[in-house]
Amino acid sequence: MQVHLKTLGCRLNEAELETWAHAFQADGDRIVTNTREADLVVLNSCAVTHEAARKSRQAIRRIHRENPSAKLVVSGCYATLNPEEAARSMGVDLVIDNRDKNRLVELTKARLAIETMPSLSTEPAAVALFSRGRQRAFVKVQDGCRYRCTFCIVTVARGEERSRSIEEVVNEVNRLHQQGILEVILTGVHLGGYGSDRGSNLSWLITAILEETDIPRLRLGSLEPWDLPESFFQLFQNPRFMPHLHLPLQSGCDRILRRMARRCNTADFARLIEQARHAVPDINITTDIIVGFPGETEQEWESTLSYIERIGFGHVHIFSYSVREGTKAAGMPNQLPAAVKKQRSRQLHELAQVMKQERMSGCLGRTFRVLVEGQPSIDEDGRPLYFGYTPNYMRVALRVPEDHSLENQIRSVRLRSVSDCGGHLLGELAESDEEDSSFLPMT
Numbered sequence: 001m002q003v004h005l006k007t008l009g010c011r012l013n014e015a016e017l018e019t020w021a022h023a024f025q026a027d028g029d030r031i032v033t034n035t036r037e038a039d040l041v042v043l044n045s046c047a048v049t050h051e052a053a054r055k056s057r058q059a060i061r062r063i064h065r066e067n068p069s070a071k072l073v074v075s076g077c078y079a080t081l082n083p084e085e086a087a088r089s090m091g092v093d094l095v096i097d098n099r100d101k102n103r104l105v106e107l108t109k110a111r112l113a114i115e116t117m118p119s120l121s122t123e124p125a126a127v128a129l130f131s132r133g134r135q136r137a138f139v140k141v142q143d144g145c146r147y148r149c150t151f152c153i154v155t156v157a158r159g160e161e162r163s164r165s166i167e168e169v170v171n172e173v174n175r176l177h178q179q180g181i182l183e184v185i186l187t188g189v190h191l192g193g194y195g196s197d198r199g200s201n202l203s204w205l206i207t208a209i210l211e212e213t214d215i216p217r218l219r220l221g222s223l224e225p226w227d228l229p230e231s232f233f234q235l236f237q238n239p240r241f242m243p244h245l246h247l248p249l250q251s252g253c254d255r256i257l258r259r260m261a262r263r264c265n266t267a268d269f270a271r272l273i274e275q276a277r278h279a280v281p282d283i284n285i286t287t288d289i290i291v292g293f294p295g296e297t298e299q300e301w302e303s304t305l306s307y308i309e310r311i312g313f314g315h316v317h318i319f320s321y322s323v324r325e326g327t328k329a330a331g332m333p334n335q336l337p338a339a340v341k342k343q344r345s346r347q348l349h350e351l352a353q354v355m356k357q358e359r360m361s362g363c364l365g366r367t368f369r370v371l372v373e374g375q376p377s378i379d380e381d382g383r384p385l386y387f388g389y390t391p392n393y394m395r396v397a398l399r400v401p402e403d404h405s406l407e408n409q410i411r412s413v414r415l416r417s418v419s420d421c422g423g424h425l426l427g428e429l430a431e432s433d434e435e436d437s438s439f440l441p442m443t
Contacts, residue, residue, distance in 0.1 A: 001029045004038035004070075006063070008056055009046025010154075011221045013076060015138035015187045016044055016101055023105040035066045040112075042104070045076035045086070048154055050322040053078050057089065064091025073108050075101055077157040081326065098143075098158055135183070135373040135408045137176045138221070141169050141205060142188030146196070149250075150261045150328035151290060151321065158189050163198050166208045173213045182410060183242075183371055184209075187221035192228055203229040210238050216410060217371060217391070222246045222288070225272055226263045233279035243280045244314075244393035247272070248288035252307030253300040256293050259332070266307055273311055284314040284359065284392035291348060292321045292341030294332035301344055309351060314359045314394070316352035320345050353422060360394060360418050360425050367430045370396050370413040372406040387424070388413075395424035 003024045007013040020042060021031050032038055041063050045056035056078035063072055068091065075096040079086040087095045094111055096104050142163045145155040173184050186205070188194060194202040209218055219242035235241050247269070251257050254265045264272075276283050289308065308316070320341040323330045368390040376384035386398045386406050390413075398413055400406060412430040419426055 001039045002032045002037055003029050004032050004035050004041045005044075006035075006041065006059065007044040007046075007076075008059060009044075009048060009052060009076070011138050011185065011187045012140055012143075012189060013044045013046065015140035015185075017042075018137055019102075019140065020104055027105065027109070035063055035070070038067060038070045040071045040073065040108070041067065042073045042075070042108070045074055045078035047077040047081050047157065047324070048152075049319065050324060053082070053324075057085075060086070060089045060092060064089075071112055073104070073112075075104060077154055080157045081153065135181070135371065136185060136217075137181045137183070138185050138187050139169060139172055139176070140164070140188065141186050142191060142194045145190040146193065147190065147263060148261060148328075150259065150332070151250075151293065151324070153324040153327050154189060156326055161190060161193050161197055163188075163195050163200070165198065166200060166205050169205060170208055170212045173209055173215050173218075177213060177215045180408060181215070182408060183217035183219065184215050185219050185221050190227075191221060191223050192226065193224075201229040203232055203235060206235050206241065210235075210240055216240060217242055219244060219393070220246075222248060224248060224263070225269055228272075233276060236280040236283070239391075242391045242393070243283040244286070244391070245276060245283065246286045246288075249308075249311075250288060250290050251293065251296075251300075252289075252304035252311075253296075256296055256300055256304070259295065260290075260293065260329070270311065282363075282392050284394065285311075286315040286317070286393070287313050288317045288319065289348060290319050290321050291345045292336040294321070294329055294336065295334040296336060305347065305351060308348070309355070312355055312358070313352070314392075315356055316348065318345055318348050318352065357418065357422055363390075363394065363415050363425070364417065365415065367412050367414045368394075368396075368427075369410055370398070370427070372398065372409050372411060374407060376400075376407075396427045397424055398427050398429070400429065 005017045005021055007017050024031065035041060043059055043063060046052040060074060071093045072091045073094045073096060074086050074092050077098065079095045080098040083095050086092060094108060096107055100107060142161065144158045144161040146161050148155055176184060192202060194205055218240055223245060225247040236243055249269055250260055250262060252266060257265055273285055276285065370388040370390055372386045372388040374387065376386045378385065383399050383402060386400065388396055388398065390396060396413055397419065413427040414430045415425050415427045417426045
């Protein structure tokens with residue numbers, strides 16, 4: 001059977017797709033990149049915002065339109081929160097709740113009476129990963145959240161916290177590395193809460209992975225800025241643990257943070273950033289900001305802008321607030337008009353770009369180890385142009401001679417300039433490609 005896997009939304013959804021891909025492959029199925037080639041399409045949907053739910057519905061219609069003969073299975077947060085609506089959608093054969101995601105392959109084959117081909121189950125599962133254009137792998141280590149931020153529907157959809165065992169995660173990382181993966185990203189709904197149901201914690205998991213695997217690069221997905229274990233930042237002394245943290249702030253105003261029911265205030269967040277930057281050379285801190293939360297005054301918005309500028313982020317993911325039924329914020333008074341949210345979003349985009357440029361400019365002339373990803377594109381001179389990421393997650397474009405192939409390699413790259421579009425850095429292969437001993441070496 002030919003299976004096409006598609007996801008919307010977060011990196012946790014990406015990690016779940018990786019798991020399903022391997023499970024289908026183990027059953028003898030083939031993962032395909034084109035919807036039209038598939039006998040079965042699995043959509044991992046999203047509902048973090050009203051817009052995300054709309055895109056999930058659109059994706060269902062588009063999949064059915066492109067391949068009406070394929071079986072269509074829908075899972076994820078949209079399907080879990082709106083199971084009847086999803087099931088009524090044209091072309092949908094099966095809806096699988098988030099609580100049953102770990103059995104998705106099994107349930108799909110049982111309920112849709114799909115036969116497997118055991119004779120193919122010994123083929124390398126790496127095909128499932130690389131056929132989707134990935135040189136890094138997302139590993140889901142935890143699901144669910146014990147907290148209830150007032151804007152968030154995901155915790156309602158995902159349920160209580162559940163952590164995988166350290167042994168299980170280590171085994172998966174080792175398997176991925178054996179298949180050629182050079183970088184693993186740990187993901188979860190509340191990643192910092194890993195192990196709360198097992199008498200463990202995130203530091204223990206990271207330590208085990210670094211000690212019991214040889215994966216060259218390990219990094220974390222989105223991490224709430226609380227519940228971090230003691231001595232967490234000491235883990236970055238291992239150069240295989242990448243110096244980048246995505247810490248969702250959501251607002252730079254304490255009054256808004258209280259209305260959001262966030263578990264940190266601006267002073268706590270600033271102290272955490274100071275601790276990180278003191279302990280970890282060149283760490284890159286990125287964040288999420290929600291623009292136009294209900295009741296956000298002009299003064300509160302100006303306070304947020306000022307705070308963000310003072311902290312300084314390498315990148316800011318900007319979300320205009322949208323109402324999600326089932327959340328406390330949906331019933332809050334003083335919902336802001338779209339025009340106000342659009343204007344504030346534009347302001348923050350301008351500030352975020354300035355901060356990003358400053359971050360990139362500060363790295364020029366230095367040499368970093370870059371994981372080169374994907375097939376090359378061709379530049380205006382007809383030469384291959386590869387893209388990759390530094391340890392602290394800055395995107396780099398690398399021009400090389402036509403006879404060079406760099407896909408899925410970690411190479412030393414000297415950063416020469418910022419691209420004209422301002423979105424990435426331009427670099428060249430360094431003369432020496434020896435492994436550097438520091439986190440982010442300076443030459």
